[in-house]
Amino acid sequence: MVAKVILFGEHAVVYGYRAISMAINLNTSVKVEKADKFIIYSENLNKTLVSDNLECNDRDFSYIINTLKIFFNNFNIEPEYLKLSIYSEIPVSCGLGSSASVIIETLKSLSNFYNIELDKNDIFKLAYEVERITQGKASITDTATITYGGVLEIKDNKFRKLNDLNDFIKECDFLIAYVEKRNKKTADLVKEVSNLDYKDEIFKEIDKIAKEAIKVNDKKEFGELLLKNHELLKKLNISTNKIDKVIDIAKKYSYGAKITGAGGGGCVIILLNDNWKELIKRIKNHVISLYPCKVIL
Numbered sequence: 203m204v205a206k207v208i209l210f211g212e213h214a215v216v217y218g219y220r221a222i223s224m225a226i227n228l229n230t231s232v233k234v235e236k237a238d239k240f241i242i243y244s245e246n247l248n249k250t251l252v253s254d255n256l257e258c259n260d261r262d263f264s265y266i267i268n269t270l271k272i273f274f275n276n277f278n279i280e281p282e283y284l285k286l287s288i289y290s291e292i293p294v295s296c297g298l299g300s301s302a303s304v305i306i307e308t309l310k311s312l313s314n315f316y317n318i319e320l321d322k323n324d325i326f327k328l329a330y331e332v333e334r335i336t337q338g339k340a341s342i343t344d345t346a347t348i349t350y351g352g353v354l355e356i357k358d359n360k361f362r363k364l365n366d367l368n369d370f371i372k373e374c375d376f377l378i379a380y381v382e383k384r385n386k387k388t389a390d391l392v393k394e395v396s397n398l399d400y401k402d403e404i405f406k407e408i409d410k411i412a413k414e415a416i417k418v419n420d421k422k423e424f425g426e427l428l429l430k431n432h433e434l435l436k437k438l439n440i441s442t443n444k445i446d447k448v449i450d451i452a453k454k455y456s457y458g459a460k461i462t463g464a465g466g467g468g469c470v471i472i473l474l475n476d477n478w479k480e481l482i483k484r485i486k487n488h489v490i491s492l493y494p495c496k497v498i499l
């Protein structure tokens with residue numbers, strides 16, 4: 203399963219305001235096999251959980267445990283011991299929707315294991331339930347984008363595919379800069395933002411930017427909107443000095459950039475222009491890794 207980038211509207215979208223997201227090509231896979239305990243192994247977390255039951259409170263594995271519970275419950279399957287092995291190209295907790303990708307891939311692998319046919323709508327519904335329960339407060343952005351692919355508009359917690367914007371974005375070259383490890387989970391950041399009494403003022407501005415972006419057909423204008431959105435995210439206190447440093451460089455050597463996802467560190471999405479070689483030279487000492495990316499259907 204793929205990952206996602208939020209181009210506009212993170213956090214605001216949790217309150218029904220508009221967001222624009224796109225699916226990108228970083229994959230996750232989950233292997234399911236019979237076992238004599240519940241065993242969850244994650245290569246990325248370099249961690250294995252072994253348990254007699256699903257009532258264990260391991261925060262690192264809460265998404266997987268909730269996926270198992272909701273899957274068994276939804277299909278009236280008596281829980282049985284399984285081993286799940288998770289491998290992902292997505293950096294964990296960095297704003298690229300690793301949680302949604304892992305949930306969706308786990309659901310698909312479980313449905314194959316039990317010979318249950320699930321269509322995209324079934325997967326989306328179940329995945330969103332897991333994301334919401336585990337995150338506390340969550341929009342459909344990540345689970346919808348990763349299930350359906352392409353470029354989506356999310357508003358009032360409903361989605362529609364933006365086929366015109368998709369055509370424009372297909373011609374864009376994006377670079378994801380993984381700037382720094384995030385020590386908070388999305389759930390923590392969503393909670394922190396929810397405590398800001400001025401958040402709606404900012405969200406309204408973000409909504410306007412996302413609305414404008416849908417109509418844009420020019421990379422320079424699109425990049426300026428990314429930068430404007432980033433300035434507003436700074437006011438929600440979800441950016442960091444390291445992220446802002448990368449954005450400052452990107453202002454000079456790209457069309458524009460912003461933090462993506464819940465923030466507190468993690469990744470920046472950059473819309474590349476012809477200066478991309480110079481950009482990479484100047485940011486490479488300020489990042490953990492770089493991922494060129496394209497929208498995928």
Ligand SMILES: Nc1ncnc2c1ncn2[C@@H]1O[C@H](COP(=O)(O)OP(=O)(O)O)[C@@H](O)[C@H]1O
Nearest residue numbers: 244246262290295296297298299300301387388
């Ligand atoms: N490869 C993985 N293996 C196990 N759990 C994962 C993996 N990727 C993501 N997760 C789960 O998702 C959580 C990160 O989700 P979240 O904080 O929403 O960040 P994001 O979705 O932006 O990556 C992790 O703490 C873990 O519970």
Ligand SMILES: C[C@@](O)(CCOP(=O)(O)O)CC(=O)O
Nearest residue numbers: 213297299340341388463464
């Ligand atoms: C902050 C938020 O808008 C996006 C979170 O994305 P991520 O989990 O950081 O990839 C939360 C949500 O939409 O549920």
Ligand SMILES: [Mg+2]
Nearest residue numbers: 299301302388
């Ligand atoms: Mg997440």
